[in-house]
Amino acid sequence: MPALEMAQESGKIVSWLKKEGDVISKGEPLLEVETDKAVVEVEASADGVLAGVKSHEGDVVPVGVTIAWIVAAGEQPPAESATAAPAARKTTEQPASAAPANVPTSGQAETAGPADGPRISPKARRLAKERGVDISRIRGSGPDGTISSEDVLAAAKAPAVSAPAALSSVARLMAERTTQSWTEVPHFFLVRDIDAGALLQSREQLAPAIERDRGVKVTHTDLLVALTARVLKKHPKMNASWAGNGIRLNPNVNMSVAMAVTDGVVGAVIPNADAASLADIALQRRDLSERARSGRLKPADVTGGTFTITNLGMYNVDAFNAIIAPPQAAILAVGRIADRVVPLNGQPGVRPMMTLTLSSDHRVVDGAQAAIFLNDLAEAIRAAGEWLGEN
């Protein structure tokens, strides 16, 4: 089981894309693994033949544990493969007591295998097994989501629901993660209208050179990522994570940018954005968004974020409340930049305005801390040129 992200303890096998005995070449998608953050395709690490598959769909396997072998044609997998099968367990059958007491340091609770999953009747469980229906994908129709045999039969008839396609997995994962966040994370929201004049000005000043030298168009988002990352450096609590039983300060500022993909949204990560130049940020952002659109994001692209920016300005949204992506402590929702009438020195005036909405996890930061951060960010945007001028 490959370690796909920071502090990952285990991965759940969503599906094998190759069968035992299939000839595979290095770099070819081999299987889909669900981590705390995403469903990702794991590529073959070598040429050869797939053999000794020990872990199957639905298994949760600790990282570092062998799940299969790629052997040369005619070669047998090592004998140890028969015995060395560490604590892989079926999430669907995981008893409550099996939930690990030490929550992974990524702060993500065991969402892959909720300890107290939906209840299912013995008959439904048998039918699911017989018909290959993954009961973790069924929403039961009974009280508290209890799954009946009818639910299983309906799921069996609707292959789209159960087909483990990567995109629908993203959608499902998004549903699970946002539900979990919305129900578990105590959100609070701070709203701030900001004069975006300096931001626009900075872009006009900085973008042409970058476009000329680096071949990338700088967006408002790029500017905001750069500014926010630099402000976050002074606000470690805003860049922290809720770790289940305490707060973990993250040493790096890894800016996560919400990006639409076909079936949902993912947070693509620009690591160490506080130290990255605007041009580098723009390049990385463009690369990520292109790959997100074509479904080619790699596990590393979506892991390790410490703060998210989500921008719906291009859809003419003025302002919105975003849902935090745990274990991150906050997310900044960016509205469009539009001319509004505002008081200017006691007179009505028209300025390019932008509304920022900061969602924060109250377990990590309190209102005043978040407000100071937002204020500092507003100041930074107002003085964007000074902050980014050296680029």
Added chain:
Amino acid sequence: MPETRELTLGEAVREALAEEMRRDSRVFICGEDIAEAGTVFKVLTGLVDEFGKERVLDTPISEAGFTGIAVGAAMTGMRPVVDIMFGDFVTLTMDQMVNQAAKVHYMSGGKWKVPMVMRATLGATRRSAAQHSQSLHAWFCHVPGLKVVLPSTPYDAKGLLKTAIRDDNPVVFFEDKMMYRLKGPVPVEEYTIPFGVADIKRAGSDITIVATSSMVQVALGAAKLLEEFDISAEVIDPRTVWPLDEKTLIGSAKKTSRVMVVDEGYERYGVTAEIASVIAEGAFYDLEAPVKRIGAMHVPIPFSPPLEDATVPTEKSVFEAAKALCSGGL
């Protein structure tokens, strides 16, 4: 279709006894106030006129004694039918039934047989209080060597009692006091009903209600109410709780995937517990929900009508439990 006529359950019992006594001179009945009095429930009225006081034998109020005599008489060539006026009094006969009748055949290595029948009553709601209202049939089911019969209709009562009298083992035959006046069709022609064959009293597809004795009528009433909610209930009467027709019960459970067991005996450690466990073991992977049991409340049967009525399963309580079971919860 054989020709039938309407008989009450009491009349069906009487007819079975009369036919068997005519058929086999070794058959006799003994018990308290059974001859001229015809029992307190008047079930045996008239038998003494045909068969005389020797074969319709009034005994002293000595349940243990005349049960013991019946055991010995059964071992030595007679086929006694013991009448226990109220099922509560079976407690007085327990050593004779449990340590003697049930074990004689086995302890003697199969040499002695005890072809006797104990007829007893069960059932509450006659305002007879704690010592005249119990349903203690489960006690006998617990003992190897005994067979236990619980008829629910006049037809079953007659056919099963005739089989009981012809059986070479001690058989305990429980009649619900409240059902003696229940009417039903009974063939004119002679017939018997084998033990260990359950009867599907009503076919259905959504839930199986296993019910015994008077609870069969309760279950049928509940099934009617369930109909209005589009729930199709199958009502199965095991008729003999030992031997038990496990195959039919499990088969129905597999078909409907939801099961309730209703019996007027105490729920704890009772007939409902045993049947529920048989079904859970035999049909587990076809069950949509845990098997639900409804028996008598675990209290001595009280006298006051509103109190007593609260202790036994009713159409309404069975209906409500069945409906809840079908609602999808586990």
Added chain:
Amino acid sequence: MTTAIDRSKTYSEIEAEQWLRMYRRMLMIRVFEEQVNDLYTRALMPGLAHLYIGEEAVAVGVCEALRQTDYITSTHRGHGHCLAKGAALDRMFAELLGKEAGYCKGKGGSMHIADPDTGNLGANAIVGGSAGIATGAAFSARRLKTDQVSVCFFGDGALGQGLLYEVMNMAALWKLPVIYVCENNLYNEYAHNSETLAGDMLARGSAFGLHAENVDGQDVRAVYRTAREIVDHVRQGAGPAFLVCQTYRFMGHHVGDINREYYRSKQEEQMWKTERDPIKVLGDWLTAQNLADRARFDQIHAEVKSEVEKAVQFAMAAPYPSPDKVGQDVYA
């Protein structure tokens, strides 16, 4: 068991043969029980062993008055009744050892010997538990007009059981041919019956209108004569009877009951063993009457010893029942 009268022999010869047969049978029970004691203490016999030693005259005297087809019910201390009624030594031992060849295929054991061929309805390990069965057998005999009588053996401990009085009452009401034989060996397990019985023992029968009689249970001639009269009466339809035999249990309640001083003295036991041993009582009388001499007794002892030894060997060698038989005979 009765014998046909052989007119070629004199009365005293007939009498002598009958007494000697009873002597032999009492001795057989004695040696059988000594062998049981030996098997038990050598851990070759499972379960419990309640020995009849000292009480042999009761079983032998009563059963001598019965026909083979007459019924008996026996008790936990029942080896003597079964043997007196005609059970074979080898199948008795086999049953005691839990062997397939035993009277009950090993399913009954020491306390549950039953044998339809000798009218033995079964030994019963519930004290007084067979009173109903014995009375029921008498009920059948009367209904089926078979002329059989039924004897219910029980100890003085069973006088504490209500069932006995229920069935005595009905037996008297219905004039059933049943004889309740109380072996008063003085002890209810480990308690002298002066602590457990109130009132008059014999009156327990006469109160219901039973013919009630007391007899010296150590004198087999007295037991036989009394039993004979009662059996004849009962067989003729006189109604049930109650015979109390005064006897003594030489050994403990069961084989393991060794230290008995807390409930009875060694002197008391010694007195019964030396002065009231039923075998010795009969032997002395036969000797005094010149009906048997030393050589005859020696011959009987040797024969009985050899028969018992053979029977033990048979039982020891016999196979256990196969475990797959455990479920058989639960239902007929």
